Amino acid sequence: MPGLSRRCARSRLFAIGVTVLSLLALPTALSGIAGAEDLPIHSIQNIFDPKSGPAETLYWLSILVLAICTGIFLVVGGLLTYAIIRYRRRGSHDDMEEPPQVYGSTAIELAWTVIPILIVVVLALVTARTIGELKGPLPIANNEELRIIGHRFWWEVRYPKYHVVTANEIHVPLNSRPEAAVTELTLESADVVHGFWVPQLNGKSWVVPNYRNTLWIKPYEAGIYLGNCTVICGDQHANMLIRVVVQNREDYNQWLENQQKPPVADPNVEKGRKEFVANSCGTCHSIEATAANGVFGPDLTHFMSRATLGAGVAPNDEDHLRAWLKDPQVLKPGCLMPNMKLEDKQVDEILAYLRTLK
Amino acid sequence: MANSTRTIDIGTAQAPARPGEERGTLTGWLQDLVFTVDHKKLGLMYIGTGWLFFVLAGSMATFIRLQLAVPSNHVVTPQEFNGLITMHGTVMIFFVAMPFAFGFANYIVPLQIGARDMAFPRLNAFSFWVTFLGGCLLFMSYFCAPGLYDAGGPPQVGWFALAPLNSSAFSRGPSVDYWSLSLLVTGIGSITGGVNVMVTIFCYRCKGMTLYRMPLFVWMIVVTMFLVIMFIPPLTAAQIMLMLERLLGATFFDTQAGGSAILWQHFFWIFGHPEVYILVLPAFGIVSEVVPVFSRKPIFGYPAMVAASVVIGFISAGVWAHHMFTVGMSPFSTTFFAFSTLLIAIPTGIKIFNWLATMYGGKIRFEVPMLFCIGFLFQFLIAGLTGVMLGVAPFDWQLNDSYFVIAHFHYVIVGAIIFAVFAGTYYWYPKAFGRMLSKKLGLWHFWLFTIGFHLTFDPQHISGILGMPRRIYTYQPGRGWEIWNLISTIGVIFQGAAAVIFVFNMFWSYWKGKQAGEDPWDAWTLEWVTSSPPPEYNFEKLPEVLSRRPLWDLKHPDDPDWKYE
Numbered sequence: 001m002p003g004l005s006r007r008c009a010r011s012r013l014f015a016i017g018v019t020v021l022s023l024l025a026l027p028t029a030l031s032g033i034a035g036a037e038d039l040p041i042h043s044i045q046n047i048f049d050p051k052s053g054p055a056e057t058l059y060w061l062s063i064l065v066l067a068i069c070t071g072i073f074l075v076v077g078g079l080l081t082y083a084i085i086r087y088r089r090r091g092s093h094d095d096m097e098e099p100p101q102v103y104g105s106t107a108i109e110l111a112w113t114v115i116p117i118l119i120v121v122v123l124a125l126v127t128a129r130t131i132g133e134l135k136g137p138l139p140i141a142n143n144e145e146l147r148i149i150g151h152r153f154w155w156e157v158r159y160p161k162y163h164v165v166t167a168n169e170i171h172v173p174l175n176s177r178p179e180a181a182v183t184e185l186t187l188e189s190a191d192v193v194h195g196f197w198v199p200q201l202n203g204k205s206w207v208v209p210n211y212r213n214t215l216w217i218k219p220y221e222a223g224i225y226l227g228n229c230t231v232i233c234g235d236q237h238a239n240m241l242i243r244v245v246v247q248n249r250e251d252y253n254q255w256l257e258n259q260q261k262p263p264v265a266d267p268n269v270e271k272g273r274k275e276f277v278a279n280s281c282g283t284c285h286s287i288e289a290t291a292a293n294g295v296f297g298p299d300l301t302h303f304m305s306r307a308t309l310g311a312g313v314a315p316n317d318e319d320h321l322r323a324w325l326k327d328p329q330v331l332k333p334g335c336l337m338p339n340m341k342l343e344d345k346q347v348d349e350i351l352a353y354l355r356t357l358k
Numbered sequence: 359m360a361n362s363t364r365t366i367d368i369g370t371a372q373a374p375a376r377p378g379e380e381r382g383t384l385t386g387w388l389q390d391l392v393f394t395v396d397h398k399k400l401g402l403m404y405i406g407t408g409w410l411f412f413v414l415a416g417s418m419a420t421f422i423r424l425q426l427a428v429p430s431n432h433v434v435t436p437q438e439f440n441g442l443i444t445m446h447g448t449v450m451i452f453f454v455a456m457p458f459a460f461g462f463a464n465y466i467v468p469l470q471i472g473a474r475d476m477a478f479p480r481l482n483a484f485s486f487w488v489t490f491l492g493g494c495l496l497f498m499s500y501f502c503a504p505g506l507y508d509a510g511g512p513p514q515v516g517w518f519a520l521a522p523l524n525s526s527a528f529s530r531g532p533s534v535d536y537w538s539l540s541l542l543v544t545g546i547g548s549i550t551g552g553v554n555v556m557v558t559i560f561c562y563r564c565k566g567m568t569l570y571r572m573p574l575f576v577w578m579i580v581v582t583m584f585l586v587i588m589f590i591p592p593l594t595a596a597q598i599m600l601m602l603e604r605l606l607g608a609t610f611f612d613t614q615a616g617g618s619a620i621l622w623q624h625f626f627w628i629f630g631h632p633e634v635y636i637l638v639l640p641a642f643g644i645v646s647e648v649v650p651v652f653s654r655k656p657i658f659g660y661p662a663m664v665a666a667s668v669v670i671g672f673i674s675a676g677v678w679a680h681h682m683f684t685v686g687m688s689p690f691s692t693t694f695f696a697f698s699t700l701l702i703a704i705p706t707g708i709k710i711f712n713w714l715a716t717m718y719g720g721k722i723r724f725e726v727p728m729l730f731c732i733g734f735l736f737q738f739l740i741a742g743l744t745g746v747m748l749g750v751a752p753f754d755w756q757l758n759d760s761y762f763v764i765a766h767f768h769y770v771i772v773g774a775i776i777f778a779v780f781a782g783t784y785y786w787y788p789k790a791f792g793r794m795l796s797k798k799l800g801l802w803h804f805w806l807f808t809i810g811f812h813l814t815f816d817p818q819h820i821s822g823i824l825g826m827p828r829r830i831y832t833y834q835p836g837r838g839w840e841i842w843n844l845i846s847t848i849g850v851i852f853q854g855a856a857a858v859i860f861v862f863n864m865f866w867s868y869w870k871g872k873q874a875g876e877d878p879w880d881a882w883t884l885e886w887v888t889s890s891p892p893p894e895y896n897f898e899k900l901p902e903v904l905s906r907r908p909l910w911d912l913k914h915p916d917d918p919d920w921k922y923e
């Protein structure tokens with residue numbers, strides 16, 4: 001449905017107006033966190049600049065609603081301004097006599113009741129239609145299915161079809177012409193209520209414990225999309241960030257393949273691996289083919305394939321990882337990983353080991 | 359204030375003054391403050407309480423804005439930030455806006471309906487003190503239970519304290535208990551207050567004041583109090599459930615024991631949405647008094663205004679789940695609540711048009727109360743339209759939980775309600791204290807506050823559109839939010855300056871203001887027929903009315919209103 005021509009033809013004036021000032025600050029910031037991917041980062045998540053099927057549907061509805069509301073504002077605001085200017089008191093002679101006392105008019109009252117009713121009917125109909133379109137059955141049957149589980153303060157990402165478990169970075173295939181690709185996200189929570197929102201891909205959905213919500217996306221532009229947890233869930237609600245990596249089918253399959261492999265057992269970092277297990281890191285974290293099988297923290301089997309640390313709080317490079325291992329509470333105060341009080345030597349060894357988990 | 363009445367009070371003239379009751383001593387004043395059952399004093403105490411907490415919660419907002427002024431800022435810790443937003447929201451709703459609603463109702467309603475006091479004066483004092491106690495209880499969380507790790511300090515759950523974050527597993531220590539108890543206690547004060555005002559209005563109107571001749575302010579208060587009595591109890595019930603859960607191990611909302619997180623949201627919002635109308639209807643009432651007087655015309659379409667308010671009251675009972683469009687409701691429920699929400703736009707539109715038509719053809723006097731009402735009209739129009747956008751459920755899937763929502767409800771609560779409270783304060787201050795508020799300072803206050811308001815809240819619409827979620831204590835650079843947050847923080851300076859001027863004006867005018875006389879605005883309702891400030895018994899002889907504008911009839915015997923009604 002979202003053909004290229006339609007996207008190009010769309011007026012982006014509003015989107016540009018909103019973002020132009022913000023763009024000035026962009027290049028300094030996130031360019032360092034690009035990671036291994038060669039994809040553009042969509043860090044400005046303007047809801048009026050959609051990049052996915054459902055977000056585009058929402059965009060067109062938003063434009064209609066915005067247009068109607070702007071129209072109402074101009075008419076009513078204009079009338080208010082007119083009345084205020086035209087009927088202002090013009091000097092003391094106006095105090096001598098009161099203006100004509102008008103108590104009401106049934107005809108006028110009826111007019112301004114009926115017109116809003118008509119507008120409301122229009123809005124209600126398009127609302128119902130869009131709800132049906134986005135909450136109804138999925139457009140194609142053969143889709144990718146992901147389980148996303150919100151934890152305080154990170155996202156667990158599971159690909160049940162491929163037995164892949166990862167965290168915070170969600171890889172999905174690009175929807176392209178020969179092969180449609182729709183990804184369905186099933187949202188669950190391990191603890192409190194969270195909210196999952198990547199504006200350019202779809203609207204948000206809450207992530208509620210004991211409850212299963214779904215969202216689907218149909219992205220038509222490759223890139224990395226940033227999103228946030230939207231519901232206060234504790235101290236680090238702000239740093240519960242989402243990265244969705246939209247890539248073409250080949251890259252996606254290659255990524256899946258890599259994720260399915262067991263981690264490389266590099267003999268040079270054997271010490272670090274032992275330290276990792278000995279310091280009970282494995283109580284919370286899992287690394288395939290080791291004794292570490294915890295489920296409370298992110299799976300680290302392919303840790304180095306991810307671009308960020310601590311659900312997006314810092315780039316996943318050596319310096320930040322060292323700081324994180326020394327005391328996660330400095331980078332992300334209030335996160336649930338405690339300071340393990342490791343000695344510098346232990347930190348170095350564990351660091352060297354983790355850096356091999358490509 | 360009380361002393362001006364003593365000369366007329368024959369009964370106590372010969373009795374010796376009791377200790378502390380002498381003229382003007384501090385102890386006398388304090389004693390009077392504590393023991394008074396006079397609706398006017400209690401009304402002023404409600405409003406004073408509102409301003410006190412307004413200053414506190416406003417300073418909290420300043421810290422929130424400072425923290426967010428630039429990305430990756432370190433003014434406060436994440437824990438402190440979550441405490442600030444929870445306290446700011448809770449205090450502003452329950453201990454600023456609610457006391458304003460009750461304060462104006464208390465002071466104005468008996469005067470406007472020609473009564474000597476409220477129906478139950480001592481219950482009235484009880485309501486006030488219980489509300490005040492609730493506020494203190496909330497702030498006690500700052501001081502109590504230190505020593506436990508993570509347990510001292512204010513609640514950190516957001517003002518609607520979603521389950522299961524509010525459970526003892528995720529919010530350790532007694533902070534949330536204080537929050538819950540505070541709302542429980544305040545709720546009792548609100549319900550008794552609501553009953554009291556309702557009974558007063560239905561049983562104590564003066565001769566000739568039929569329901570159809572009541573001033574619109576009184577009508578709005580009727581609907582408000584109806585909503586208070588109907589919809590505070592669900593909140594109270596929810597707080598009792600939460601206390602049972604936190605202290606005695608019940609599992610209503612505990613998802614790990616089969617409870618439901620959604621249940622809490624239904625309980626909270628079935629209170630929470632009518633609450634918005636509890637707060638905004640008194641504001642409508644104030645505007646419906648001020649706009650006609652300063653346009654020199656009667657309100658346009660009185661019956662339609664009354665009908666619209668009653669309809670808003672009824673519909674507001676069936677829209678609560680529009681706060682939950684993103685929770686994962688079925689398409690049918692989502693559609694239902696989107697429809698009912700959009701429906702509210704119709705009576706609300708009628709109101710705006712009627713205010714507009716009241717000004718149309720008048721001779722508008724730009725006194726300070728009127729300026730605040732004009733600000734109200736524009737801002738409420740925008741708030742209503744962004745409300746329509748949020749009511750369109752699929753649009754809400756994008757906008758909910760974002761700064762767009764923050765901007766929307768601050769447009770309602772500051773841009774409409776607080777502006778109306780300012781208008782009401784400038785309008786009725788002369789009645790309450792016998793002196794006019796300085797117009798010069800009032801103009802400074804109006805313009806600075808309006809500029810500050812728009813600087814702070816207009817950019818938040820845009821950061822919301824750019825995906826900024828609410829309640830984050832920090833954000834990384836490069837998301838396009840920097841400039842909007844910076845402007846927003848700059849706006850706080852203007853609002854703060856305006857608030858200082860306003861408070862100064864209140865005190866300065868109390869001693870130095872121009873004498874007001876009985877009827878400084880040449881108005882038409884009964885409160886302006888008695889002295890300023892009114893005696894304890896309000897009217898020497900209870901008035902009798904023939905129309906909605908008794909003082910108009912008095913001033914224009916050749917062309918009275920009752921001929922046309």
